[in-house]
Amino acid sequence: MNMMSEIRGAGLVERAREVAAVAAKHADAVDREGRFPHEAVAAMKSARLFGIQVPVLLGGEGASIAEIAEVCSILAQECASSAMIFAMHHIKLSSCVSHGLGDEWHEAFMHRIVREQLLLGSATTEAGIGGNLRNSICAIEVEGDTVRLTKEATVISYGKQADAILITSRSHKEAASTDQVMTVFLKDQYTLEQTHVWDTLGMRGTCSDGFLFRAEAPKVQILPKPFAEIAAESMLATCHLLWSGVWYGIALNAVTRAQAFVRAAARSNPGVTPPGALRLAEATAELHLIKSNVIAGIERFEDAKEDPSQLSSMGFAVAMNNVKIATSQKILSVINQAMMICGIAGYKNGTPYSLGRHLRDAHSAQLMISNDRILSNTATMLTVHKLDTSLLG
C-alpha cells in the first residue's frame, strides 16, 4: 500500500511543511537554549494541526495514524523537539478519540481541542515507579462529583505550556497499583510546582521538567475506561508508531545532509566518486529498512484498530514493541554513518552538514520507555506467544 495515497486533501502535507519551515528557523536556538519551540507550536496551531485526529463529526479531520506519523516525520526533519511535542499531543489525543467517544464531557472536550487548538500534555511518570507507566502510587480521591489528585510527576513534557494534562493514577484509595484511571485536567484546574529541571543531552526543547501536580476537577473528566485498556488498545501502539515517525524523520534528515555533502564533493571533483558515496548507499539501505518497519507497524495497527481483542493481543503487543526497538536502535547507526560521511563538517555545529543535534536527539529514542524494559516485556510474552511462521500474515 502506498501510504502517500492515503494522505487526503486539505493539504495536510503542505500545512506540515509550512510548520516545518518555521521550526527549521529556530531549531538550533531551541536546542542550544533548551527552550520551548513556541514559534513552531504557534505555527502548528495556526495550521490547525492539533485537532486533525478528532473525528469529522466533532469538528476535526479524522486523520489516520499514518497521516499523523507522516506529519511527525516532516516536522522531525527540521526540529525533533517540535515533532516530539506534536507526537506526544496526538498520543494523548488518541486516548480521547479511542476511549472518550460517546461520553458527553470528552466529546465536548475534543470539540474544544479543535476549536481552540489546545495542546495536550501527559503525566504518566511518577517518583517511586520511574517509567513503569502501568503502575501508580498516587490515587485519585473521589468526593461526590469532584475528584482531587496530587502526583509527584518527575517528568511532564512541556508541562508549563500544555493547555490540559492527561494524568494516570490509581482508581481509588484502596486500588492495586495496576488498577489505574486516566483523567483530563484543564490548565485552570491544576497547579504545578517545579521539582526537576530538564537539562538534557537532546530533545531539549520538549522542556520535560518535573512537577508536583495538584488538581481538582469534576469527576466526569475521568476517561470512562480503565487505563489498562487505554494503554493496551491505543496508547502504547500510538506511542511506538508516532515516536518512530519522529525518529525516522531525524535519521532521514541526517542522510539528506550526508547526501548533500557527497553531491558537493562530486561536483567539485567531476569524474571521481567521492569517498563517502559508498557509505551513503549503505546508509540509504538502512534508512529504507527503518521506513519499511514503521510502515508495516502502521498497517498492522490500522488492521487491528477495529477489533479490541486484536489490539489487546500478545501478537500485536510484540509487533509494536519490535517496531520501537528496531527503529530506536537503527537510527543511531544511520546517523553515525552520516557523520562518517560528513566528517568534521558534520561534527561541527553551525555548518549545513552539522549532525550533533540529530545524534543527541536520537539518543533519547532508546530511553523513552527504556528498550530494556520493552525487551524484558517482550521476553516474558515470548514464553507463551508463538512466532508467526508466514511472511505476509
Place this chain on the structure above:
Amino acid sequence: MRDKIRELLGKLGGLPVSVDTLTDGADLYAAGLSSFASVQLMLGIEDAFDIEFPDHLLNRKSFASIDAIADTVASIVEGREAA
C-alpha cells in the same frame, strides 16, 4: 477446573489480596494481576491442563477473571476432544 485455576492464581498471580476474597467473576487486573504474572499464570495453566493457548486467545479478555480463564481452557479442551 475453577479450583485448580484458583490454586494456580494464588501461587503465580502475585496478587496483593488473597484469592479467597475474589469471586469467579472478579476483574483480576483490577485486583492487581500484572502482565508478567499473567504470563506466569498462562504457563502454569498450560502445564496443569496439558494445553497450549493459541495466539488468538492470548489477550486480556481471556484472562480477565477466573470464569474467563475457565471458558478459555474449556474451549481449547473441547476443541481438542472434537478433533
